[in-house]
Amino acid sequence: MKIQSVAVLGAGAVGSYVIWGLSHKKDIRLGVIAEGERADRLKKGGCRINDEVYRPEVWSPQEAEDVDLLIVSLKYGSLPEALESIKTIVGEHTTVMSLMNGVDSEELIAEQVGDDRVLRSLIKVASHKEENGYYFNPETTLGIIFGELAAPFDSERVQAIESLFADTGIHFRSTEFIREEIWGKFRLNVCNNLPQAILGAGVGCYSDSTHMKVISDGLRRELEQIALAKGIDMSKMAGTSGRGSAVPASARYSTLQDLDAGRHTEIDMFSGTLMRMGEELGIPTPYNEYTYHMIKALEEKNDGLFDYQGERDKTTWAK
Structure with missing residues (x-):
């Protein structure tokens, strides 16, 4: 061939x-x-x-x-x-x-x-x-x-x-171990791609902020619980797909690139998929649910949904 x-x-x-x-x-x-x-x-x-x-x-x-x-x-x-x-x-x-x-x-x-x-x-x-x-x-x-x-x-x-x-x-x-490798990349995307997109900062934020690490770790735990329930042993590729390409601390991954450009993201494929799988398997996914809705709201912001300039007659009551 x-x-x-x-x-x-x-x-x-x-x-x-x-x-x-x-x-x-x-x-x-x-x-x-x-x-x-x-x-x-x-x-x-x-x-x-x-x-x-x-x-x-x-x-x-x-x-x-x-x-x-x-x-x-x-x-x-x-x-x-x-x-x-x-x-x-x-x-x-x-x-x-x-x-x-x-x-x-x-x-x-x-x-x-x-x-x-x-x-x-x-x-x-x-x-x-x-x-x-x-x-x-x-x-x-x-x-x-x-x-x-x-x-x-x-x-x-x-x-x-x-x-x-x-x-x-x-x-x-x-x-x-291609299934495990695919899920390894999926883990990198979910844990390193999504929190950065909400913060709007380079990937150095994960090493420079304990708060960002907590969010990333929470997303990781949910993903790994779902992978385990689906019979995927991610330890098989611990020495290979556990890392991504070498990039500077200022690097902005694809989800943030999409938001920067005013485009809709692939969040349905990331946290959206994990939410669906979690529901099917009975595994809670609170970190992914929050991340999903935050990025959807950022897309709405890019779409102009929250552009209230000129709406002086519209009143919102603070409580």
């Missing part, structure tokens, strides 16, 4: 890492999935990554049908409307890797295309968007982790993807 064609669905912060790494690989076709105005924009301007313009091919879902490898790197909220495109792309020879945040995107995709088509995976990349493109540090990026759910772990498709990523600059490794 040799991968000769790769399609990227979602050419944002995560997809840019894949495009950057595979663009110089000479023996494959690399394309970005897009239609309409977005396709026109990509064909004209390409993808600007680390101050360089990359020009992968631009394919419609129909043009990408039965591609060897489909990498899904969308925002979680965009997945439901993309499922039909994914069904169109995935053929008899297609492997799907979802590099999305959260713990259930692969199940949602598998419901549409079959579980046998999906290779579980995750990515750790501290990428951010600026006016003139996406930026990340290739050297400190931990990269892409992937693996089979059951033996043989050194499967033909795992070997094919290892061969694909070799000598590209992409950091990668396969693992026998």
